[in-house]
Amino acid sequence: MTGGAEVVSKPYVLYGHQTWRWYGKYLRDPISCFLEAREIYGPVGGLGNPLPFLKDGRQHVMAFGAVPNRIVFGQPDLFRPGGQVLRGPRESAQRRMRRSIFAMHGAEHDRHRRIMQPPLSRLAVASYAPAIAGLIDQVLDRWEVGKPIDAYHEMLTLSNWIAAHLLFGEADFERSLAICMLIRDWITLDVDVRTLHLRPTVPGTRVRRLLRHAEKLEAAMRQLIEEKRSAGAPGNDLLSQLIRAHGDKDFAMSDDELVAHSAILHGASFLTTASTLAWAMYLLAQNPSVAAELDREVASKLTSWPPATGEIEAMPLLDAVLKETLRLLPPVHHTFRTVAAPTDALGLPLQRDDRVIMSAFMTHREPSVYPDPDVFDPSRWARSKPGPYDYIPFSAGPRLCLGFAFATLEMKMILARIVQRYRLALVPGSKIDVIYRLTLCPSAGVPMTVEPRDGAYSTAPVSGNILKLVRHGRPGL
Ligand code: HEM
Numbered sequence: 001m002t003g004g005a006e007v008v009s010k011p012y013v014l015y016g017h018q019t020w021r022w023y024g025k026y027l028r029d030p031i032s033c034f035l036e037a038r039e040i041y042g043p044v045g046g047l048g049n050p051l052p053f054l055k056d057g058r059q060h061v062m063a064f065g066a067v068p069n070r071i072v073f074g075q076p077d078l079f080r081p082g083g084q085v086l087r088g089p090r091e092s093a094q095r096r097m098r099r100s101i102f103a104m105h106g107a108e109h110d111r112h113r114r115i116m117q118p119p120l121s122r123l124a125v126a127s128y129a130p131a132i133a134g135l136i137d138q139v140l141d142r143w144e145v146g147k148p149i150d151a152y153h154e155m156l157t158l159s160n161w162i163a164a165h166l167l168f169g170e171a172d173f174e175r176s177l178a179i180c181m182l183i184r185d186w187i188t189l190d191v192d193v194r195t196l197h198l199r200p201t202v203p204g205t206r207v208r209r210l211l212r213h214a215e216k217l218e219a220a221m222r223q224l225i226e227e228k229r230s231a232g233a234p235g236n237d238l239l240s241q242l243i244r245a246h247g248d249k250d251f252a253m254s255d256d257e258l259v260a261h262s263a264i265l266h267g268a269s270f271l272t273t274a275s276t277l278a279w280a281m282y283l284l285a286q287n288p289s290v291a292a293e294l295d296r297e298v299a300s301k302l303t304s305w306p307p308a309t310g311e312i313e314a315m316p317l318l319d320a321v322l323k324e325t326l327r328l329l330p331p332v333h334h335t336f337r338t339v340a341a342p343t344d345a346l347g348l349p350l351q352r353d354d355r356v357i358m359s360a361f362m363t364h365r366e367p368s369v370y371p372d373p374d375v376f377d378p379s380r381w382a383r384s385k386p387g388p389y390d391y392i393p394f395s396a397g398p399r400l401c402l403g404f405a406f407a408t409l410e411m412k413m414i415l416a417r418i419v420q421r422y423r424l425a426l427v428p429g430s431k432i433d434v435i436y437r438l439t440l441c442p443s444a445g446v447p448m449t450v451e452p453r454d455g456a457y458s459t460a461p462v463s464g465n466i467l468k469l470v471r472h473g474r475p476g477l
Contacts, residue, residue, distance in 0.1 A: 011061075011348040012045035019047040023060075030334060030436050031469070034362050037062055043362075044068055046348050059354040063346055064362035066369070069389040071345050072337055072356055073397035078345070079337035079356055080105050081399065084264060085190050086210070088200045093218040094211050096256050097186075100264035101402075113402065115253060116261065119241045122405040126309070127236070128166060132410055133306035135161045136417050143450045148427060150445035152278035155414075156270070159277070160184065162410055163270040167262055168224065169237030176237075179224060182217045183266045189213055191438050221259040238265065269403050273411055275331040275441040276322075280415055282446050283325055283376050285426045286472050288457035290378055291419075293317055295455060298419045305417070312412045320378035322411055326393035328376060328470050330360035331439035335395070360392045361440070374471045423451040425460060432464040442466075 014022065025033040037045070043064045049057030063072060072079040084102045088094025101112045118124060139158045143149060160180055168176035189210040193200070198207050225243065233240040239262055242253055253261070284291040297317045304311070312318070339354045346356070365373040369390045370380065394401035401407070418424065427447040435443040459472070 010042060011346065012041040013048060013348055014045070015048040016050065019050045022047050023050055031361065031434065031440075031465075034062065034064065034334070034359055038064060038362060044346060044348075046350075046354075059350065061346060061348070061350065061354065061356045062359075063356050064359050065366055066363065066387060066389040068346055068356075069358060069363060069392055069396060072358055073389070073392070073395060073399065075345070076109075076397065076399050077106055078340050078343060080340050082336055082338045082355075084267070085187075086194055086200060088211060088214065092200070092211055093214040094200060097214055097218060097260050097263055099256065100260040102264055102268075109399075112253070112257070112261070115242065115245055116238075116402055119238050120402050120406055125405045125409050128406070129312075129409065129413065130306045131165055131170065132162055132413055133417070135165060136414055137305075140417060140421055143422065145422070145450055145452050148447060148449050149424075151281045151424065151448045152274065152442050152445040155274040155277040155281075158414065159270040159273040159410070162273075163266050165237070166269070166406065167238045167266055169235040169240060171235060175224070179217075179220055180266055180270070182213075182220055183263050184270070186210075186213050186217050186263065187267045187271075187438070217263065218259055221262060222255060225255055225258055238262070265403070268401075269407065271439045271441070272331040273407050275329075275439040276325055276407075277411055277414055278442055278446050279329040279440075280321060280325040280411070281418070281424055281448065282426065282432065282442075282466070283328070283470070283472075284321065284415075284419075285424055285448065285457075286459050286462075287376055288459060290317075290321065290376075291423075291457045292455060294321060294415075295419055295423075295453070295457075298416050302416050302420055305420075307413065307416070312409065312416065315412070315416065316382070317378060318412055318416055320381040322408070322415065323381050323391075324376055324378045327364040327370065327391065328374075329434065329440050330364060330393040331441070332393065332395070333361045333436050333440040334359040358392075360395075363390065363392055366390065372471075374469065376470055376472055419453075421453060423453050423455070423457065424448045425451055425458070426462060428460040428462075430460070430462045430464075432462050432466040434464075434466055434469055 022033060022037060044062065046059050046061045048059050051057055081102055085098050086094065087098055101109065101116065104112055136158065139154060161177065164173065164176040164180040168179060193206055193210050196206065198204055200207050200211060225239070228240055229243050233243040239258065242258055242261070245253070284294065294317050297315050301315050302311055335358050337356045337358060339350045339352055339356065341352055343350050364370065367373050369386050388396050394404045425448060427449060430447045431444065432446060433443040434440060
């Protein structure tokens, strides 16, 4: 067995029928499942095979907090991500599309990360700012004062446009958008099939639709790659940059890899940013003093649009609001790792193929790191700086989110521009329920009214499980 120097204190282990309740609860509502399991048993424990008479059942471990995060995220070859999409039959487009960076390990993963890093580096990302600024205004121009919007829907549209621009370019923007819609539908179908626990080897309408859709998407992507390549791939978009890297033998990617990476990058980027932004808009609307302070910060620091170099980075409250939103409602609520070899690194015996569930949501509610963890309090970021494994909305360790710099710039620009142009108020009486569906998102949107930027910030009464998950109350910095 490979071990870990840090031992997790007193992990619990449940067996057989004792685990049924927790597996059922997890499938219905992972948010409540984690909160309750943590409360009753503690931060780390195993749910054994629920059907012990079946030999190949695997154990699932829930491991919440900085210590297990460091052990698991710090050893990506022992605790491997399993790929984000369903494994299709051999030789299927679905199987090929699964082979993205998310499913790679070891040297192969390192090489692909090195190839994808330059176009997503902090320096490169700054060059996308003018294009992002234009797209933000295109969406915000459609809003009318006095009219309702669904903040989540608007942010889905905007982040989809920005992802289309970043990944496939503006030269034929309609086409870039059409491919993004194909990717979005593919991911939605994939999640549906996984939620219903259908196997692609078992024929069924939904599975067939998924496999057919994967073929359609793959064909559209291949054609786009072919056309870009024969035109010399001159664009600044990510796909063109990766195609151009093809000439270099160390940086060459196959077409299958280009297709898989592009599809999963779109999925990884647009749903996560849309959910975060919708939550930030909700939290600002319910915290008038923070919203008013942010309004003042934007008024004094954002002097041009697109923002001048360094302007967005020089807004501490904007930074704190985003960090606090990602702390309280991290879009990637939890992730899985598969154990590659027997180990007791987490303080309990784990076998190959056991799975570990890691949760940003639970990590971010550790009271010793975040006093009053349920309270939206951007000012906490001026008082303390949590360690890299205490704050993991973008994961941690060698597989930290590659889009971190891009997502941060994009989300800050969007929030700053909204505050600069409008005041958004929640529609009183709205029901705001948080669900986990690929990301932690509002189940029925976030209904808001567009108001003039008049500084008249005030809260609105709402219902829904958001009230159990987030409390309001502190001023800004
Ligand atoms: C709010 C926005 C975002 C959040 C919260 C987020 C979060 C995450 C998390 C938690 C992971 C690790 C997943 C796991 O280990 O299972 C991840 C990985 C990744 N993300 Fe993001 N992400 C965001 C936006 C983006 C964007 C905009 C891009 C690209 C343009 C991107 C590209 C990636 C890639 C390529 C990986 C895989 C890295 C690897 O395995 O080495 N993400 N992200």
